Amino acid sequence: MSRSMIIAPEFRLLLLASLALLLSACGPARVVVEGKFPEPLMEPVPLKMGVWYGEDFAGHEFHDEAKSRSESKWIVKTGQAQVQMWDTLLAGMFTELVQMKGEPGADQMNPVVNAVLIPHVDELQYTIPTHTNINIYEIWMRYRFELVTTGGEPIAQWTMSAYGKTPTAFLRSKEDAVNMAAVMALRDAGANFATHFTRVPEVQAWLEERGALTTEVPL
């Protein structure tokens, strides 16, 4: 009797650990996107730019339910990496970058800036080798940007796409490959934004009005 009482808790622990291992093997693949994003090498636009990340953007994630056994279930959290990339990019693109305390609006107390940029991820699609039979992981995103005054008045609104892909490689897990594709998509988003911001017609008109249009960005 006493012997079984001594063994039982250890056995229960082992059973729980095995069960947890089994359940984790059946659960979705989870990826928290992590990467390093370089500062842009460009002449800064002479603006004091504010930025506001909504909850949907700062906590952005995507997930997909498996349709068949061969397809993986995924939960990919991109929010943290999105904020990291956009903070780095915008800080190098404008003479000053200010984080807003709340969503710009008439009743919201915020620091005074020339304009506030509000990014949104409107759509995200991905493909993995089991979808396409091509040995490549791909991520495609569609962003929507709002440029508003501190009081929330709209200045411009436009959309932009970003794409990242990475081949699978020997000894690289599918999670690493998805992470790398997401990092490539974020870098592409930064490159697209940096080279096209001053070419958005409404933004261009607004910058000309302010006399803040700098040298032509090469394409």
Add this chain to the structure above:
Amino acid sequence: MKIRTLFVLASCLIATGCVTSTVDEMVFNEPLEGIGDSSVVILGRRHASDYETEPDFIECVGDHIASRDKAITVIGELEFINALYPWFEPRTAPLHPRDIERLLAQQPVAEKMSELKTEYMIWIDGVTERTDSVGSMTCGIGPGGAGCFGFGTWNNNSKYEAVIWDFTDQAEVGRVNTEASGQSYMPAVIVPIPIIAPVQGTACDGIGDQLLEFLSSEY
């Protein structure tokens, strides 16, 4: 001891598949005195939708050149594209030598290029693909032990092209093409024995040797 070493060497030789390789070269304005204290950067083209020039291959070519002529400074691909972000991303990378002029019109970019002393920019486009995989292998595990039985074989084909740009003259000064193919085998009687054809490595050596001949005064 010597016999054992010979046996190991012989086994390694037998365990390597055969590779056939061809290299074509066409260059102009070869720097007869070498490139002095200037540097070279080797970059992979990543525009195609169905493949991507492998970063490992770019690194291999760079290492091949730098290890054989210590006087040549090869800038790492990631280091270069990070230092010049966002101008060498797949979306924004220059496709023609004449695009360099537009890029250098941006003062921060011109300053960075001058700091890096980049004289030659080498673009490599291509991929190594696995084709014609046949055979099957079964592995099992039991109380008495584990083992595999079967036979597999596959082909690897490498096809790469290197385009050399003279950064000062903003002109294309050479092209090197390499193609390599080889068959690998994996027989398994209890233990799988991979007999791998070093196709990508051969392509790397082929293209690396030709680039070395162009860049180095010693070859």
